[in-house]
Amino acid sequence: MTLAKMTQRAGNVFPNYLAFTKEISQVGPLDHKTQELIHVACSLMSQCDMCISLHVQSAASLGASKEEIMQAALLATAMGGSPKIMQMHYVFEELEDLFD
Numbered sequence: 720m721t722l723a724k725m726t727q728r729a730g731n732v733f734p735n736y737l738a739f740t741k742e743i744s745q746v747g748p749l750d751h752k753t754q755e756l757i758h759v760a761c762s763l764m765s766q767c768d769m770c771i772s773l774h775v776q777s778a779a780s781l782g783a784s785k786e787e788i789m790q791a792a793l794l795a796t797a798m799g800g801s802p803k804i805m806q807m808h809y810v811f812e813e814l815e816d817l818f819d
Contacts, residue, residue, distance in 0.1 A: 752781040756791040759810070763795035766802065768809050775813035785818045
């Protein structure tokens, strides 16, 4: 719903953003699984609960193990301190749904 409204109300800004993010994920030495693990960590750092859920799911769908996802998330908490630890419950919820 939000993404549709962004497209509706922001003209080409959002589609151009999506094209940009698609393009940068296609070039370079990092495979898609590694990119998603980075997105998991960045999602924690930005404290975006929806982003955390989406990127944990995406990383798992690309073959990331529970342990790899946890390490990416814990690396973010090491850099971000206690506010990031509070976001870990979103990681735990997704991992329980996906792996337990």
